[in-house]
Structure formats: C-alpha cells, structure tokens
Amino acid sequence: MKVVIAPDSFKDSLDAAGVARAIASGLAAVWPQATLVECPMADGGEGTMEAIVAASQGEQRRQQVRGPLGASVEAAWGWLPESRTAVIEMAQASGIQLIPSAQRDACRSSTWGTGELVAAALAAGARRIVLAIGGSATNDGGSGMLRALGLRLLDAQGQPLAEGGLALAQLAHIDASGLDPRLAQVQVEVAADVDNPLCGANGASAIFGPQKGASPEQVQALDQALGHFADHCAQLLGKDVRDQPGSGAAGGMGFAAKAFMGAQFRPGVEVVAELAQLDTLVQGADLVITGEGRFDAQTLRGKTPMGVARVAKRHGVPVVVLAGTLGAGYEQLYAHGIDAAFALASGPMSLEQACADAGNLLKARAGDVARLWQVARR
Numbered sequence: 001m002k003v004v005i006a007p008d009s010f011k012d013s014l015d016a017a018g019v020a021r022a023i024a025s026g027l028a029a030v031w032p033q034a035t036l037v038e039c040p041m042a043d044g045g046e047g048t049m050e051a052i053v054a055a056s057q058g059e060q061r062r063q064q065v066r067g068p069l070g071a072s073v074e075a076a077w078g079w080l081p082e083s084r085t086a087v088i089e090m091a092q093a094s095g096i097q098l099i100p101s102a103q104r105d106a107c108r109s110s111t112w113g114t115g116e117l118v119a120a121a122l123a124a125g126a127r128r129i130v131l132a133i134g135g136s137a138t139n140d141g142g143s144g145m146l147r148a149l150g151l152r153l154l155d156a157q158g159q160p161l162a163e164g165g166l167a168l169a170q171l172a173h174i175d176a177s178g179l180d181p182r183l184a185q186v187q188v189e190v191a192a193d194v195d196n197p198l199c200g201a202n203g204a205s206a207i208f209g210p211q212k213g214a215s216p217e218q219v220q221a222l223d224q225a226l227g228h229f230a231d232h233c234a235q236l237l238g239k240d241v242r243d244q245p246g247s248g249a250a251g252g253m254g255f256a257a258k259a260f261m262g263a264q265f266r267p268g269v270e271v272v273a274e275l276a277q278l279d280t281l282v283q284g285a286d287l288v289i290t291g292e293g294r295f296d297a298q299t300l301r302g303k304t305p306m307g308v309a310r311v312a313k314r315h316g317v318p319v320v321v322l323a324g325t326l327g328a329g330y331e332q333l334y335a336h337g338i339d340a341a342f343a344l345a346s347g348p349m350s351l352e353q354a355c356a357d358a359g360n361l362l363k364a365r366a367g368d369v370a371r372l373w374q375v376a377r378r
Contacts, residue, residue: 008304026366044191044268045134055276065113086121091135104213114146142256150178191268196248204248226357268269269307296327309337
C-alpha cells in the first residue's frame with residue numbers, strides 16, 4: 001500500500017509539513033506496513049516557500065530586510081542548490097501578516113524588502129527565481145522591489161520619491177541605469193492565480209486595496225497613481241503590460257515582474273507540484289490524501305486540492321480530502337477529481353479549539369479513512 005500525502009497548510013494552525021506528518025501518523029497506526037510519502041504543498045500564498053523547500057530537500061536562508069512599513073524584519077527565502085533556484089515568498093518580507101490590522105496603510109506600504117530578497121538570490125547565483133506573491137500588504141506596483149534593485153524614481157525636482165503607491169503620483173522621471181543587470185540573466189516565474197489588471201474597476205487598488213487599509217478615496221488615488229506609474233514605464237520600456245492578466249496581483253507586483261523581469265505567470269500549485277516532483281511521487285500510488293483549512297467551491301479556482309487532484313487523476317489514483325471545514329459548494333469538486341472529503345471536527349467545537357487540536361484531529365480522521373478503506377477492500 002502506497003499513499004501520497006500532499007496537503008496545504010491549515011491557516012493559524014499547522015504548516016503543510018505539520019499537516020502531512022499528522023496524517024501520516026494516523027495512517028501508520030492502521031497501516032503499519034504502508035509506504036507513506038509526505039509531500040507538503042501550497043498554491044502560491046503564504047507557506048509556499050516552506051512547502052517547496054521541505055519537498056525538494058532545499059535549504060532556508062534568512063536575512064534582515066525592510067518590512068512593508070519600513071521597520072526591519074527577518075525574512076526567509078528558499079534555495080535549491082542543484083537547480084540554482086531561489087524561492088521567494090513575498091509574504092515573508094512584504095506580507096500583510098507583518099502589520100497589525102489597525103496599522104495597515106496601502107498608501108505607504110512598500111515591496112522594498114522583497115526586492116532585497118531578489119538581490120540576495122541574484123548574489124547567490126540564481127538561474128531561476130520563483131516568486132510567490134500571495135498575502136501582500138502592498139499597493140505600490142512593485143516599485144519598492146524595483147528600487148531595491150537599483151531603479152530610481154524621481155519627482156519634478158529630481159528627488160527620490162517617498163515609498164508606497166500614493167507617492168507614484170509625483171513621479172516625473174525613471175532612471176533605470178542602475179537596475180541590477182543580473183536580472184536579464186535569470187528566469188523569473190510568478191506563482192499566482194490572480195488575473196486582475198493593474199488599474200480600473202477590477203484592478204489592484206479597487207479589488208485588494210480595501211483589505212490593505214485603503215479608504216474609498218484612497219483607492220481612487222492609488223489607482224490613478226499606479227496608472228501614472230504605468231504611463232512612465234511604458235514610455236521607458238516601449239511596452240505597456242498594465243492590462244495583461246495578473247499585472248494587478250499583489251498590489252501591482254505582477255506588473256513590475258512582467259514589465260522589468262519578463263516574468264512568466266503560472267498557477268502556484270502547478271509550480272509547487274513541479275518542484276516537489278509530485279507527478280513522480282504519485283506514480284504507483286494506491287491513494288492520495290490532500291487537504292486545506294476550508295474546502296469549498298472556491299477550491300476550484302486553483303487551490304492546492306484541485307492541483308493535487310489533477311496530478312493524481314493523470315495516474316488514475318483516487319483522492320481524499322481532509323479539511324478543517326467543508327464549506328458551501330464543496331460537492332462540486334466531486335466532478336473534478338476529488339473522490340471523497342471529510343471535515344476534521346469530531347463534535348461541536350470553536351474555531352480556536354479546532355485550530356489548537358488540528359494535529360490530533362487530522363490523525364484521527366486519517367485513521368478513520370484507513371479503516372474505511374480496509375472495509376471497502378474486503
């Protein structure tokens with residue numbers, strides 16, 4: 001019996017590796033002779049770097065960088081030495097979780113720290129950079145990242161702009177002479193599922209600005225500032241990518257990655273599956289178990305269980321989901337490669353209780369799945 005265990009993290013509870021360990025423990029109690037293959041997964045959001053490093057036997061490197069509001073933060077990034085691939089998770093340096101909700105400021109927050117991580121990857125000799133851009137606190141069009149890499153943004157008096165998206169309204173000149181030349185020699189892939197353009201009613205500011213602290217008036221001002229930035233970038237580069245799908249991802253980080261790095265966008269779970277060699281691991285398996293905190297109709301939009309199911313179905317392997325919650329419309333997933341889904345709770349309990357006891361709940365439900373499987377196979 002071979003089982004591949006490929007879950008996402010359970011937010012505010014366990015990282016993906018912890019979820020995989022708990023499931024494996026529950027299965028092993030019933031199937032002591034089974035081959036259990038743990039493959040932590042993610043979909044481009046928070047936890048992507050850790051999942052890739054754990055699944056690929058890579059290493060984590062840490063350094064102090066400038067956080068989204070200027071304070072120094074310690075950020076980790078992943079390094080896969082064999083392929084010279086750097087895995088940079090934007091949330092580590094410029095993430096919304098780094099700022100208390102009352103202090104979030106979409107007008108001032110900056111991606112500078114993410115740029116410092118990119119610079120570290122270039123210094124390490126990266127040939128490929130995987131940039132996971134979920135969970136950002138920023139709305140600066142990726143301008144902070146670019147400035148950390150040598151781009152200069154100047155006002156009409158020739159002075160550097162303040163950081164943040166709102167200051168881009170004062171942009172008068174872009175000096176790209178100091179932009180790190182090593183960017184031209186590295187392949188950049190953005191792991192994201194967001195397809196918003198940079199500006200407009202479906203753009204970065206309008207859709208994501210409010211959750212990052214922007215008022216309706218600030219959303220409008222930020223949208224205009226990003227448009228002004230895009231105008232100058234188009235003039236400098238001779239191309240305009242503001243309307244391309246994904247340019248509005250992570251407050252416009254997608255725009256900067258496309259315009260100045262030639263980045264290619266791929267679904268986050270697809271990138272993680274490739275680096276973790278999930279396709280190879282699933283070959284010859286009898287069962288795949290995946291999971292996430294909330295399993296519902298939104299999972300269809302590129303979340304981890306769907307990506308895992310696609311790989312498993314190529315090999316004819318059944319897929320079971322263990323989830324913290326089965327939300328509205330989860331039954332739709334049964335038509336897309338999921339064979340069964342189970343919630344963790346063993347009785348009435350609060351969210352806090354469920355999160356605190358997630359490891360034990362996962363172990364118990366995994367054991368239940370194994371017992372049911374044994375009965376079905378008799």
